[in-house]
Amino acid sequence: MKLEELRFGTELLKRGFASMQKGGVIMDVVNADQARIAEEAGAVAVMSLERVPSDIRKMGGVARMADPEKVAEIIEAVSIPVMGKVRIGHFVEAQVLEVLGVDMIDESEVLTPADEQYHIDKKQFKVPFVCGARNLGEALRRINEGAAMIRTKGEAGTGNVVEAVRHMRTIMGEIRMLRGLDQQEMADYAREIEAPAELVVECAERGRLPVVNFSAGGIATPSDAAMMMQLGADGVFVGSGIFKSSSPERMAKAIVEAVNHFDDPRVIANVSTGLGDAMPGLDVHTLRDDEVLQTRGR
Amino acid sequence: MDAKIGVLALQGNVSEHIDAFLLALERTGHDATSEVFEVRSPADLADCTALSIPGGESTTISRLIDKNDLHEPIRQFNGGIFATCAGMVLMATEVADPRIHPLGLIDMTVDRNAFGRQCESFEIDLPLNGLDGGPFHAVFIRAPVISRAGPSLTVMARLQKGIVAVEHGKHMALSFHPELGNDTRLHERFLRANSL
Numbered sequence: 001m002k003l004e005e006l007r008f009g010t011e012l013l014k015r016g017f018a019s020m021q022k023g024g025v026i027m028d029v030v031n032a033d034q035a036r037i038a039e040e041a042g043a044v045a046v047m048s049l050e051r052v053p054s055d056i057r058k059m060g061g062v063a064r065m066a067d068p069e070k071v072a073e074i075i076e077a078v079s080i081p082v083m084g085k086v087r088i089g090h091f092v093e094a095q096v097l098e099v100l101g102v103d104m105i106d107e108s109e110v111l112t113p114a115d116e117q118y119h120i121d122k123k124q125f126k127v128p129f130v131c132g133a134r135n136l137g138e139a140l141r142r143i144n145e146g147a148a149m150i151r152t153k154g155e156a157g158t159g160n161v162v163e164a165v166r167h168m169r170t171i172m173g174e175i176r177m178l179r180g181l182d183q184q185e186m187a188d189y190a191r192e193i194e195a196p197a198e199l200v201v202e203c204a205e206r207g208r209l210p211v212v213n214f215s216a217g218g219i220a221t222p223s224d225a226a227m228m229m230q231l232g233a234d235g236v237f238v239g240s241g242i243f244k245s246s247s248p249e250r251m252a253k254a255i256v257e258a259v260n261h262f263d264d265p266r267v268i269a270n271v272s273t274g275l276g277d278a279m280p281g282l283d284v285h286t287l288r289d290d291e292v293l294q295t296r297g298r
Numbered sequence: 299m300d301a302k303i304g305v306l307a308l309q310g311n312v313s314e315h316i317d318a319f320l321l322a323l324e325r326t327g328h329d330a331t332s333e334v335f336e337v338r339s340p341a342d343l344a345d346c347t348a349l350s351i352p353g354g355e356s357t358t359i360s361r362l363i364d365k366n367d368l369h370e371p372i373r374q375f376n377g378g379i380f381a382t383c384a385g386m387v388l389m390a391t392e393v394a395d396p397r398i399h400p401l402g403l404i405d406m407t408v409d410r411n412a413f414g415r416q417c418e419s420f421e422i423d424l425p426l427n428g429l430d431g432g433p434f435h436a437v438f439i440r441a442p443v444i445s446r447a448g449p450s451l452t453v454m455a456r457l458q459k460g461i462v463a464v465e466h467g468k469h470m471a472l473s474f475h476p477e478l479g480n481d482t483r484l485h486e487r488f489l490r491a492n493s494l
Contacts, residue, residue, distance in 0.1 A: 005422055005423065006420040006421070006422050007420060007421045007422070008417065008418070008419070008420050009417065010421055012421060012437060012478060013416075013419045013420070013421060013437065013439060016311075016419075016437055016439050016475060016478050017416050017419065017439050017440070019311050019314065019478075020310055020311055020353050020354050020355065020383075020384075020439060020440075021354075021355070022309070022310060022311065022312065022313075022354070023307070023308070023309040023310060023312065023354070024309050024310075024354070024355060024358055039357060039397070040397075042357070042358045042361040042362065043358070044309060044354070044355040044358050045355070075415075079357065079395065079397060079410060079411065080355055080357055080358075081355070081415075081416065081440065098417065101414075101415045101417065102415075102416075103415055103416035103417075103440070104416065126417045127416060127417055128416065256358070256361075256362075257365065260308060260309065260362055260365075260366075
Protein backbone atom coordinates (compact mmCIF):
# COMPACT_ATOMS: atom_id res chain seq x y z
CA MET A 1 0.00 0.00 0.00
CA LYS A 2 1.60 3.27 -1.06
CA LEU A 3 1.86 6.01 1.53
CA GLU A 4 0.34 8.67 -0.73
CA GLU A 5 -2.93 6.75 -0.79
CA LEU A 6 -3.38 7.37 2.91
CA ARG A 7 -4.98 10.57 4.18
CA PHE A 8 -4.27 11.80 7.69
CA GLY A 9 -5.80 14.49 9.91
CA THR A 10 -9.02 14.91 7.91
CA GLU A 11 -12.23 16.35 9.31
CA LEU A 12 -13.82 12.90 9.14
CA LEU A 13 -10.99 11.35 11.20
CA LYS A 14 -11.19 14.13 13.78
CA ARG A 15 -14.95 13.97 14.19
CA GLY A 16 -14.85 10.17 13.99
CA PHE A 17 -12.40 10.04 16.89
CA ALA A 18 -14.71 12.26 18.96
CA SER A 19 -17.65 10.06 18.05
CA MET A 20 -15.90 6.98 19.49
CA GLN A 21 -15.92 8.68 22.92
CA LYS A 22 -19.74 8.79 23.06
CA GLY A 23 -21.38 7.33 26.14
CA GLY A 24 -18.09 7.61 27.97
CA VAL A 25 -16.43 9.41 30.84
CA ILE A 26 -13.23 11.41 30.30
CA MET A 27 -11.32 11.96 33.53
CA ASP A 28 -8.80 14.63 34.55
CA VAL A 29 -5.52 13.11 35.79
CA VAL A 30 -2.28 14.73 36.93
CA ASN A 31 0.04 11.70 36.94
CA ALA A 32 0.50 8.11 35.73
CA ASP A 33 -1.01 6.55 38.87
CA GLN A 34 -4.23 8.52 38.50
CA ALA A 35 -4.31 7.67 34.78
CA ARG A 36 -4.11 3.95 35.58
CA ILE A 37 -6.93 4.28 38.14
CA ALA A 38 -9.08 6.06 35.54
CA GLU A 39 -8.39 3.41 32.89
CA GLU A 40 -9.08 0.59 35.35
CA ALA A 41 -12.41 2.23 36.25
CA GLY A 42 -13.51 2.27 32.60
CA ALA A 43 -12.73 5.85 31.49
CA VAL A 44 -12.83 6.21 27.67
CA ALA A 45 -9.94 8.69 27.80
CA VAL A 46 -7.92 10.74 30.27
CA MET A 47 -7.21 14.47 30.27
CA SER A 48 -3.63 15.12 31.32
CA LEU A 49 -2.99 18.36 33.16
CA GLU A 50 -0.69 19.94 35.72
CA ARG A 51 -3.37 20.51 38.38
CA VAL A 52 -7.08 19.70 38.52
CA PRO A 53 -9.32 22.81 38.21
CA SER A 54 -10.10 23.10 41.94
CA ASP A 55 -6.33 23.34 42.63
CA ILE A 56 -5.91 25.85 39.81
CA ARG A 57 -8.52 27.99 41.62
CA LYS A 58 -6.63 27.75 44.90
CA MET A 59 -3.19 28.41 43.41
CA GLY A 60 -4.14 31.43 41.31
CA GLY A 61 -1.45 32.83 38.99
CA VAL A 62 -1.10 31.75 35.37
CA ALA A 63 -2.24 28.22 34.55
CA ARG A 64 -0.42 26.73 31.55
CA MET A 65 -0.08 23.49 29.56
CA ALA A 66 1.29 20.58 31.63
CA ASP A 67 5.00 19.71 31.71
CA PRO A 68 5.75 17.55 28.61
CA GLU A 69 7.44 15.00 30.88
CA LYS A 70 4.17 14.54 32.75
CA VAL A 71 2.17 14.19 29.54
CA ALA A 72 4.66 11.62 28.22
CA GLU A 73 4.47 9.68 31.49
CA ILE A 74 0.67 9.53 31.26
CA ILE A 75 0.77 8.48 27.58
CA GLU A 76 3.17 5.70 28.58
CA ALA A 77 0.96 4.49 31.45
CA VAL A 78 -2.34 3.81 29.65
CA SER A 79 -3.71 2.32 26.42
CA ILE A 80 -6.80 4.55 26.22
CA PRO A 81 -6.62 7.94 24.45
CA VAL A 82 -4.79 10.75 26.25
CA MET A 83 -5.94 14.34 25.86
CA GLY A 84 -4.18 17.49 26.99
CA LYS A 85 -5.20 21.07 27.77
CA VAL A 86 -3.73 24.19 26.20
CA ARG A 87 -4.46 27.86 26.86
CA ILE A 88 -7.06 29.52 24.62
CA GLY A 89 -5.24 30.88 21.57
CA HIS A 90 -1.87 29.30 22.48
CA PHE A 91 -1.14 27.54 19.21
CA VAL A 92 2.44 26.69 20.17
CA GLU A 93 1.35 24.80 23.27
CA ALA A 94 -0.95 22.92 20.85
CA GLN A 95 1.95 22.23 18.46
CA VAL A 96 3.91 20.82 21.41
CA LEU A 97 1.08 18.53 22.54
CA GLU A 98 0.61 17.35 18.97
CA VAL A 99 4.24 16.23 18.63
CA LEU A 100 4.06 14.59 22.06
CA GLY A 101 1.31 12.39 20.59
CA VAL A 102 -1.80 13.37 22.53
CA ASP A 103 -4.96 12.10 20.83
CA MET A 104 -7.04 15.25 21.34
CA ILE A 105 -6.34 18.80 22.52
CA ASP A 106 -8.68 20.72 24.82
CA GLU A 107 -8.39 24.46 24.14
CA SER A 108 -9.59 25.26 27.61
CA GLU A 109 -10.89 28.22 29.58
CA VAL A 110 -9.66 26.42 32.71
CA LEU A 111 -6.14 27.56 31.82
CA THR A 112 -5.26 31.26 31.61
CA PRO A 113 -6.05 32.55 28.09
CA ALA A 114 -3.02 33.41 25.93
CA ASP A 115 -5.03 35.37 23.36
CA GLU A 116 -8.11 37.40 24.20
CA GLN A 117 -8.98 38.01 20.55
CA TYR A 118 -8.47 34.75 18.67
CA HIS A 119 -8.85 31.06 19.36
CA ILE A 120 -6.41 28.60 17.79
CA ASP A 121 -6.88 28.00 14.04
CA LYS A 122 -7.60 24.34 14.64
CA LYS A 123 -7.85 23.39 10.96
CA GLN A 124 -4.05 23.73 10.75
CA PHE A 125 -3.60 20.66 12.97
CA LYS A 126 -3.78 16.92 12.38
CA VAL A 127 -4.81 16.32 15.98
CA PRO A 128 -8.50 16.91 16.79
CA PHE A 129 -9.63 19.61 19.24
CA VAL A 130 -12.38 19.90 21.83
CA CYS A 131 -13.52 23.37 22.95
CA GLY A 132 -15.83 24.72 25.63
CA ALA A 133 -19.10 26.55 24.93
CA ARG A 134 -21.90 28.12 26.96
CA ASN A 135 -24.37 28.59 24.15
CA LEU A 136 -25.00 27.78 20.49
CA GLY A 137 -23.10 30.82 19.21
CA GLU A 138 -19.91 29.89 21.07
CA ALA A 139 -20.26 26.22 20.02
CA LEU A 140 -20.70 27.03 16.32
CA ARG A 141 -17.85 29.56 16.29
CA ARG A 142 -15.55 26.88 17.74
CA ILE A 143 -16.76 24.29 15.21
CA ASN A 144 -16.17 26.82 12.44
CA GLU A 145 -12.56 27.22 13.69
CA GLY A 146 -12.18 23.43 13.39
CA ALA A 147 -13.23 21.97 16.75
CA ALA A 148 -14.20 18.29 16.32
CA MET A 149 -15.99 18.12 19.66
CA ILE A 150 -17.75 20.54 22.00
CA ARG A 151 -18.06 20.37 25.75
CA THR A 152 -20.39 22.67 27.59
CA LYS A 153 -18.22 24.72 29.93
CA GLY A 154 -20.04 24.64 33.26
CA GLU A 155 -17.90 26.18 35.97
CA ALA A 156 -14.81 24.01 36.45
CA GLY A 157 -13.39 23.19 39.87
CA THR A 158 -16.54 24.08 41.79
CA GLY A 159 -18.10 20.62 42.21
CA ASN A 160 -21.33 22.48 41.50
CA VAL A 161 -23.33 21.23 38.52
CA VAL A 162 -25.55 24.32 38.18
CA GLU A 163 -23.56 25.99 35.37
CA ALA A 164 -23.15 22.71 33.47
CA VAL A 165 -26.94 22.37 33.56
CA ARG A 166 -27.44 25.97 32.47
CA HIS A 167 -25.13 25.60 29.46
CA MET A 168 -26.52 22.24 28.33
CA ARG A 169 -30.11 23.47 28.62
CA THR A 170 -29.17 26.64 26.72
CA ILE A 171 -27.63 24.80 23.76
CA MET A 172 -30.31 22.10 23.57
CA GLY A 173 -33.03 24.73 23.91
CA GLU A 174 -31.56 26.93 21.18
CA ILE A 175 -31.43 23.96 18.80
CA ARG A 176 -35.05 23.01 19.59
CA MET A 177 -36.08 26.60 19.00
CA LEU A 178 -34.39 26.63 15.55
CA ARG A 179 -36.82 24.03 14.25
CA GLY A 180 -39.66 26.54 14.32
CA LEU A 181 -37.83 29.17 12.25
CA ASP A 182 -38.10 29.76 8.50
CA GLN A 183 -35.05 30.47 6.32
CA GLN A 184 -35.00 34.25 6.81
CA GLU A 185 -35.51 34.00 10.53
CA MET A 186 -32.72 31.46 10.72
CA ALA A 187 -30.32 33.74 8.86
CA ASP A 188 -31.31 36.54 11.22
CA TYR A 189 -30.73 34.31 14.25
CA ALA A 190 -27.30 33.28 12.90
CA ARG A 191 -26.33 36.98 12.75
CA GLU A 192 -27.66 37.54 16.25
CA ILE A 193 -25.60 34.74 17.80
CA GLU A 194 -22.62 35.54 15.52
CA ALA A 195 -22.48 32.06 14.04
CA PRO A 196 -22.04 30.90 10.42
CA ALA A 197 -25.48 30.55 8.82
CA GLU A 198 -24.75 27.16 7.24
CA LEU A 199 -23.88 25.67 10.64
CA VAL A 200 -27.11 27.05 12.11
CA VAL A 201 -29.07 25.42 9.27
CA GLU A 202 -27.20 22.14 9.83
CA CYS A 203 -28.16 22.15 13.53
CA ALA A 204 -31.79 22.80 12.63
CA GLU A 205 -31.84 19.94 10.12
CA ARG A 206 -30.13 17.41 12.37
CA GLY A 207 -31.71 18.56 15.61
CA ARG A 208 -28.30 18.54 17.26
CA LEU A 209 -24.80 19.99 16.99
CA PRO A 210 -22.82 18.72 13.97
CA VAL A 211 -20.19 17.30 16.36
CA VAL A 212 -20.27 15.31 19.60
CA ASN A 213 -21.29 17.38 22.64
CA PHE A 214 -20.08 16.41 26.12
CA SER A 215 -20.86 18.04 29.44
CA ALA A 216 -18.17 19.43 31.74
CA GLY A 217 -17.53 21.80 34.62
CA GLY A 218 -18.94 20.85 38.02
CA ILE A 219 -19.89 17.17 37.76
CA ALA A 220 -19.12 15.65 41.19
CA THR A 221 -21.48 12.67 41.70
CA PRO A 222 -22.98 9.76 39.71
CA SER A 223 -26.34 11.57 39.80
CA ASP A 224 -24.77 14.73 38.36
CA ALA A 225 -23.30 12.70 35.48
CA ALA A 226 -26.58 10.87 34.80
CA MET A 227 -28.54 14.13 34.87
CA MET A 228 -26.26 15.65 32.22
CA MET A 229 -26.80 12.54 30.06
CA GLN A 230 -30.59 12.82 30.48
CA LEU A 231 -30.35 16.47 29.44
CA GLY A 232 -28.80 15.33 26.17
CA ALA A 233 -25.03 15.16 26.69
CA ASP A 234 -23.19 12.57 24.55
CA GLY A 235 -20.83 11.89 27.47
CA VAL A 236 -19.15 13.67 30.37
CA PHE A 237 -15.82 15.13 31.45
CA VAL A 238 -15.11 14.85 35.15
CA GLY A 239 -12.36 17.13 36.40
CA SER A 240 -11.76 17.52 40.11
CA GLY A 241 -14.78 15.31 40.88
CA ILE A 242 -12.86 12.02 40.86
CA PHE A 243 -9.52 12.70 42.51
CA LYS A 244 -10.81 15.28 45.01
CA SER A 245 -13.41 12.82 46.35
CA SER A 246 -12.66 10.69 49.40
CA SER A 247 -12.52 7.44 47.39
CA PRO A 248 -11.36 8.11 43.79
CA GLU A 249 -11.38 4.47 42.58
CA ARG A 250 -14.96 3.93 43.68
CA MET A 251 -16.14 7.35 42.51
CA ALA A 252 -14.56 6.75 39.08
CA LYS A 253 -16.26 3.36 38.66
CA ALA A 254 -19.58 4.69 39.97
CA ILE A 255 -19.62 7.59 37.50
CA VAL A 256 -18.79 5.25 34.57
CA GLU A 257 -21.72 3.02 35.55
CA ALA A 258 -24.02 5.96 36.10
CA VAL A 259 -23.31 7.22 32.57
CA ASN A 260 -23.85 3.72 31.15
CA HIS A 261 -27.24 3.44 32.94
CA PHE A 262 -28.13 7.14 33.00
CA ASP A 263 -31.84 6.44 32.59
CA ASP A 264 -32.08 3.76 35.31
CA PRO A 265 -32.41 5.36 38.78
CA ARG A 266 -32.08 1.95 40.48
CA VAL A 267 -28.54 1.61 39.14
CA ILE A 268 -27.71 5.21 40.09
CA ALA A 269 -28.99 4.54 43.62
CA ASN A 270 -26.95 1.38 43.82
CA VAL A 271 -23.65 2.87 42.62
CA SER A 272 -24.13 5.98 44.80
CA THR A 273 -24.47 3.96 48.00
CA GLY A 274 -21.57 4.23 50.46
CA LEU A 275 -19.35 6.17 48.08
CA GLY A 276 -17.85 8.42 50.75
CA ASP A 277 -17.58 12.17 50.31
CA ALA A 278 -17.84 13.89 46.95
CA MET A 279 -15.40 16.77 46.37
CA PRO A 280 -16.07 19.90 48.46
CA GLY A 281 -18.37 22.23 46.51
CA LEU A 282 -18.44 25.97 45.88
CA ASP A 283 -21.46 28.23 45.53
CA VAL A 284 -20.87 29.85 42.15
CA HIS A 285 -22.69 33.00 43.32
CA THR A 286 -19.84 33.70 45.75
CA LEU A 287 -17.21 33.77 42.97
CA ARG A 288 -15.69 37.14 42.08
CA ASP A 289 -15.84 38.08 38.40
CA ASP A 290 -12.14 37.33 37.97
CA GLU A 291 -12.67 33.87 39.48
CA VAL A 292 -15.30 32.87 36.92
CA LEU A 293 -13.71 30.70 34.20
CA GLN A 294 -16.66 30.24 31.83
CA THR A 295 -16.56 33.80 30.49
CA ARG A 296 -13.10 33.22 29.00
CA GLY A 297 -13.07 32.61 25.26
CA ARG A 298 -16.34 33.73 23.71
CA MET B 299 -36.97 -12.88 6.77
CA ASP B 300 -37.55 -10.08 9.28
CA ALA B 301 -34.30 -8.65 10.53
CA LYS B 302 -34.02 -7.70 14.19
CA ILE B 303 -30.60 -6.07 14.39
CA GLY B 304 -29.31 -5.24 17.85
CA VAL B 305 -26.53 -2.70 18.30
CA LEU B 306 -24.58 -3.18 21.53
CA ALA B 307 -25.15 0.20 23.21
CA LEU B 308 -22.76 0.24 26.15
CA GLN B 309 -20.39 2.92 24.82
CA GLY B 310 -19.14 4.18 21.44
CA ASN B 311 -20.42 4.91 17.97
CA VAL B 312 -23.90 3.46 18.53
CA SER B 313 -26.26 5.82 16.69
CA GLU B 314 -24.14 5.75 13.50
CA HIS B 315 -24.38 1.93 13.45
CA ILE B 316 -28.13 2.09 13.90
CA ASP B 317 -28.42 4.58 11.02
CA ALA B 318 -26.14 2.51 8.77
CA PHE B 319 -28.13 -0.68 9.37
CA LEU B 320 -31.43 1.14 8.81
CA LEU B 321 -30.08 2.37 5.47
CA ALA B 322 -28.79 -1.11 4.58
CA LEU B 323 -32.18 -2.66 5.40
CA GLU B 324 -33.94 -0.09 3.22
CA ARG B 325 -31.53 -0.70 0.35
CA THR B 326 -32.04 -4.48 0.57
CA GLY B 327 -35.82 -4.11 0.37
CA HIS B 328 -36.75 -4.78 3.99
CA ASP B 329 -40.01 -3.26 5.13
CA ALA B 330 -40.99 -1.70 8.45
CA THR B 331 -41.33 -5.08 10.16
CA SER B 332 -37.52 -5.20 10.31
CA GLU B 333 -35.96 -3.19 13.10
CA VAL B 334 -32.67 -1.93 14.48
CA PHE B 335 -32.49 -1.28 18.22
CA GLU B 336 -30.08 -0.81 21.13
CA VAL B 337 -28.94 -3.79 23.19
CA ARG B 338 -28.05 -3.07 26.80
CA SER B 339 -29.06 -6.26 28.60
CA PRO B 340 -29.31 -10.03 28.06
CA ALA B 341 -33.08 -9.59 27.60
CA ASP B 342 -32.54 -7.17 24.69
CA LEU B 343 -30.13 -9.65 23.11
CA ALA B 344 -32.73 -12.42 23.18
CA ASP B 345 -34.84 -10.42 20.66
CA CYS B 346 -32.06 -10.15 18.04
CA THR B 347 -31.46 -12.11 14.85
CA ALA B 348 -28.06 -10.41 14.45
CA LEU B 349 -25.84 -8.19 16.59
CA SER B 350 -23.50 -5.30 15.88
CA ILE B 351 -20.62 -4.47 18.24
CA PRO B 352 -19.56 -0.90 17.44
CA GLY B 353 -16.31 0.97 17.77
CA GLY B 354 -15.55 2.88 20.93
CA GLU B 355 -13.00 2.27 23.68
CA SER B 356 -12.41 -1.49 23.87
CA THR B 357 -11.28 -1.47 27.53
CA THR B 358 -14.46 0.40 28.51
CA ILE B 359 -16.81 -1.77 26.44
CA SER B 360 -15.11 -4.95 27.72
CA ARG B 361 -15.61 -3.85 31.31
CA LEU B 362 -19.25 -2.93 30.68
CA ILE B 363 -19.99 -6.25 28.92
CA ASP B 364 -18.86 -8.02 32.10
CA LYS B 365 -20.61 -5.56 34.40
CA ASN B 366 -23.93 -5.97 32.55
CA ASP B 367 -23.70 -9.80 32.57
CA LEU B 368 -23.52 -9.89 28.78
CA HIS B 369 -20.30 -11.87 28.29
CA GLU B 370 -21.79 -15.37 28.33
CA PRO B 371 -25.07 -14.41 26.57
CA ILE B 372 -23.08 -12.90 23.66
CA ARG B 373 -20.86 -15.98 23.54
CA GLN B 374 -23.99 -18.17 23.29
CA PHE B 375 -25.73 -15.86 20.78
CA ASN B 376 -26.93 -17.78 17.70
CA GLY B 377 -26.91 -15.05 15.06
CA GLY B 378 -24.09 -13.35 13.23
CA ILE B 379 -22.06 -10.52 14.77
CA PHE B 380 -20.91 -7.46 12.83
CA ALA B 381 -17.89 -6.18 14.76
CA THR B 382 -15.95 -3.02 13.98
CA CYS B 383 -12.76 -1.62 15.55
CA ALA B 384 -13.24 -2.11 19.33
CA GLY B 385 -15.86 -4.72 18.40
CA MET B 386 -13.23 -6.64 16.43
CA VAL B 387 -10.88 -6.57 19.43
CA LEU B 388 -13.63 -8.08 21.60
CA MET B 389 -14.47 -10.89 19.11
CA ALA B 390 -10.91 -12.31 19.24
CA THR B 391 -9.79 -15.45 21.00
CA GLU B 392 -6.57 -13.67 21.96
CA VAL B 393 -5.75 -10.04 22.74
CA ALA B 394 -2.27 -9.31 24.04
CA ASP B 395 -3.63 -6.99 26.73
CA PRO B 396 -4.85 -8.04 30.19
CA ARG B 397 -7.25 -5.08 30.25
CA ILE B 398 -9.47 -6.84 27.70
CA HIS B 399 -11.66 -9.88 28.43
CA PRO B 400 -12.38 -11.01 24.86
CA LEU B 401 -15.45 -12.96 23.78
CA GLY B 402 -13.37 -15.58 21.93
CA LEU B 403 -15.84 -15.97 19.07
CA ILE B 404 -13.39 -15.70 16.16
CA ASP B 405 -10.12 -17.66 16.12
CA MET B 406 -7.69 -14.76 15.80
CA THR B 407 -5.16 -12.64 17.69
CA VAL B 408 -5.86 -8.91 17.62
CA ASP B 409 -3.40 -6.11 18.46
CA ARG B 410 -4.94 -2.86 19.73
CA ASN B 411 -3.87 0.56 18.42
CA ALA B 412 -1.66 -1.16 15.85
CA PHE B 413 -1.11 1.93 13.70
CA GLY B 414 -0.29 4.29 16.57
CA ARG B 415 -2.02 7.25 18.13
CA GLN B 416 -4.78 9.50 16.73
CA CYS B 417 -2.40 11.52 14.49
CA GLU B 418 -1.63 8.23 12.69
CA SER B 419 -5.33 7.54 12.07
CA PHE B 420 -6.04 7.51 8.32
CA GLU B 421 -8.51 7.14 5.47
CA ILE B 422 -7.80 4.87 2.51
CA ASP B 423 -9.61 3.42 -0.51
CA LEU B 424 -9.33 -0.26 0.33
CA PRO B 425 -9.99 -3.11 -2.12
CA LEU B 426 -11.91 -5.92 -0.36
CA ASN B 427 -11.88 -9.50 -1.66
CA GLY B 428 -15.27 -10.50 -2.94
CA LEU B 429 -16.83 -7.04 -2.65
CA ASP B 430 -18.22 -5.71 -5.93
CA GLY B 431 -18.38 -2.04 -6.84
CA GLY B 432 -14.76 -1.00 -6.35
CA PRO B 433 -12.61 -0.19 -3.32
CA PHE B 434 -14.26 0.64 0.02
CA HIS B 435 -13.52 4.04 1.54
CA ALA B 436 -12.21 2.86 4.92
CA VAL B 437 -11.70 5.07 7.97
CA PHE B 438 -9.13 3.74 10.47
CA ILE B 439 -9.22 5.42 13.91
CA ARG B 440 -6.62 4.20 16.42
CA ALA B 441 -7.38 0.94 14.71
CA PRO B 442 -6.49 -2.64 15.66
CA VAL B 443 -5.19 -5.32 13.28
CA ILE B 444 -5.39 -9.11 13.21
CA SER B 445 -1.86 -10.42 13.70
CA ARG B 446 -2.88 -14.08 13.52
CA ALA B 447 -5.95 -15.44 11.71
CA GLY B 448 -7.13 -19.01 12.26
CA PRO B 449 -7.47 -21.33 9.21
CA SER B 450 -11.27 -21.11 9.17
CA LEU B 451 -11.31 -17.33 8.51
CA THR B 452 -11.80 -15.70 5.12
CA VAL B 453 -9.45 -12.75 4.82
CA MET B 454 -11.05 -9.83 2.97
CA ALA B 455 -8.29 -7.23 3.25
CA ARG B 456 -4.79 -6.78 4.54
CA LEU B 457 -2.46 -3.81 5.03
CA GLN B 458 1.25 -3.85 5.83
CA LYS B 459 0.58 -4.01 9.59
CA GLY B 460 -1.75 -6.99 9.32
CA ILE B 461 -5.21 -8.23 8.38
CA VAL B 462 -7.97 -5.60 8.62
CA ALA B 463 -11.16 -7.39 7.47
CA VAL B 464 -12.31 -10.99 7.91
CA GLU B 465 -15.41 -13.15 7.65
CA HIS B 466 -16.03 -16.20 9.79
CA GLY B 467 -19.31 -17.92 8.96
CA LYS B 468 -22.05 -15.48 9.93
CA HIS B 469 -19.62 -13.07 11.60
CA MET B 470 -17.72 -10.17 10.07
CA ALA B 471 -14.89 -8.26 11.80
CA LEU B 472 -13.40 -5.00 10.52
CA SER B 473 -10.56 -2.78 11.80
CA PHE B 474 -12.18 0.28 10.25
CA HIS B 475 -15.52 2.13 10.49
CA PRO B 476 -17.99 1.39 7.68
CA GLU B 477 -20.68 3.29 9.63
CA LEU B 478 -18.86 6.61 8.98
CA GLY B 479 -20.19 7.21 5.47
CA ASN B 480 -23.08 6.15 3.27
CA ASP B 481 -21.53 3.03 1.76
CA THR B 482 -23.54 0.12 3.17
CA ARG B 483 -22.09 -2.64 0.98
CA LEU B 484 -20.48 -4.40 3.95
CA HIS B 485 -23.63 -4.15 6.05
CA GLU B 486 -25.62 -5.59 3.12
CA ARG B 487 -23.11 -8.40 2.65
CA PHE B 488 -23.41 -9.22 6.36
CA LEU B 489 -27.23 -9.31 6.10
CA ARG B 490 -26.99 -11.74 3.15
CA ALA B 491 -24.54 -13.98 5.03
CA ASN B 492 -27.15 -14.15 7.78
CA SER B 493 -29.99 -14.87 5.30
CA LEU B 494 -31.64 -11.60 6.32
